[in-house]
Amino acid sequence: MQLLRKFGLSLNVSSEIISEDTFYLLSISKLKGRGKAFLHSISQDRTTFKHKVINELEKDLLLSKNAINEALDDCAIAETSQHRIVSILDTEFPTSLKFTHDSPAILYCNGNVELLKHKCIAIIGTREPTEHGVEITNRVSKWFSNNGWCIVSGLAKGIDTEAHRACISVNGKTIAVFGTHLNKTYPAENKNLAHEIVDKNGLIISEYGYQSKGYRSAFVERDRIQAGLSMATFLVQTDIKGGSLHASKAALKYGRRLIVINPTPKDIANKEPKIEGNLKIINSSDIEKSNYLNTIKGSLERITILKNKDQYFEIDAHCKNDLDSLIESSAKKESTMALF
Missing domain, CATH: 3.40.50.450 (Rossmann fold)
Structure with missing residues (x-):
């Protein structure tokens, strides 16, 4: 992942636990002031999504590295617990929730x-x-x-x-x-x-x-x-x-x-x-x-x-x-x- 290499980090979990785009979104969610509405907003256009993520993370490199580390911790726990983390960027995300105005952007899942x-x-x-x-x-x-x-x-x-x-x-x-x-x-x-x-x-x-x-x-x-x-x-x-x-x-x-x-x-x-x-x-x-x-x-x-x-x-x-x-x-x- 180019984003993680930029911060000298690596994602050592299976793609079955979390997709690359969802990991980006999860990292942004760990930044203060980036709530559900913001996460939905930057996810609207998949072609510009990663560019917007990098722009957000480059605003404060120290805070961003901490946010990414928090996201990595979540991924590690999810893998150990045999959980999955899905987001509005994934095909698994429920259609019934996707277009409700205050829906969660990210769901932690245990089970089917x-x-x-x-x-x-x-x-x-x-x-x-x-x-x-x-x-x-x-x-x-x-x-x-x-x-x-x-x-x-x-x-x-x-x-x-x-x-x-x-x-x-x-x-x-x-x-x-x-x-x-x-x-x-x-x-x-x-x-x-x-x-x-x-x-x-x-x-x-x-x-x-x-x-x-x-x-x-x-x-x-x-x-x-x-x-x-x-x-x-x-x-x-x-x-x-x-x-x-x-x-x-x-x-x-x-x-x-x-x-x-x-x-x-x-x-x-x-x-x-x-x-x-x-x-x-x-x-x-x-x-x-x-x-x-x-x-x-x-x-x-x-x-x-x-x-x-x-x-x-x-x-x-x-x-x-x-x-x-x-x-x-x-x-x-x-x-x-x-x-x-």
């Missing part, structure tokens, strides 16, 4: 990277579900797994855990999105589940490098990836201010479907606090819903209230059509970008 291109739905909800919440999660996860969908969730306690486990139980495909780096499982009690996901040909992804420190907003950012990967986000149960609302809002922002589970009569009669968010979406006026979900009125058309399993087939068909439209739209954008 091919799932990044698979059709996905997200199943999310409270860490403290009711008994009926667990039953519904299992039912939805198994049905959509058996019908060819990859189940996306965040490996959190409660609904996330139940969704991953239900999917695995029917030999389905599942992706867990971490709010930490790949070598730090959170919560720690789900470490065995994380191993099982990978062992069963699933995938764990994160946008955070191995040296990154944890912070609360990372889980909000994690939620947007779940929504962005998926054609629909199923909100099983949430309280009024539940964290699951972040992914729900992101789904609508990205033009995806939000499937809100209608609580069971028993949970309603028991006044369960973990269904209050669902009920607010179901029972509110359009103005109240728009404010609650921080979206425009037109986006409310993409909300479906799931009342029974007979609706699965209709949701499945809508999501397939949405995926076809997304692939077609992305192909047109790629063609347009190639002209300039």
Whole structure:
């Protein structure tokens, strides 16, 4: 690599771990002030990409050498851990994420990277579900797994855990999105589940490098990836201010479907606090819903209230059509970008 020779360094990892262009992008990402928007911007034109990278790195050689060394450290850890690092410059990068305005530019991957291109739905909800919440999660996860969908969730306690486990139980495909780096499982009690996901040909992804420190907003950012990967986000149960609302809002922002589970009569009669968010979406006026979900009125058309399993087939068909439209739209954008 000409870039590394310039700094007296070498990349001693397999190209199967990271592509050359992604390594360039990873190096730039280690420079202070180069966020996702900047990384997307310099990646728009492949013919000028490396020139732009070198220009950035030549602005401060000492800082750039440190950044490259950090990128090399990530690559070494990825190789030791048998992970992969993919970016928006790679064919493996998910089409569903590539053109969302705040998508990660780089993903650290543990497991079956091919799932990044698979059709996905997200199943999310409270860490403290009711008994009926667990039953519904299992039912939805198994049905959509058996019908060819990859189940996306965040490996959190409660609904996330139940969704991953239900999917695995029917030999389905599942992706867990971490709010930490790949070598730090959170919560720690789900470490065995994380191993099982990978062992069963699933995938764990994160946008955070191995040296990154944890912070609360990372889980909000994690939620947007779940929504962005998926054609629909199923909100099983949430309280009024539940964290699951972040992914729900992101789904609508990205033009995806939000499937809100209608609580069971028993949970309603028991006044369960973990269904209050669902009920607010179901029972509110359009103005109240728009404010609650921080979206425009037109986006409310993409909300479906799931009342029974007979609706699965209709949701499945809508999501397939949405995926076809997304692939077609992305192909047109790629063609347009190639002209300039």
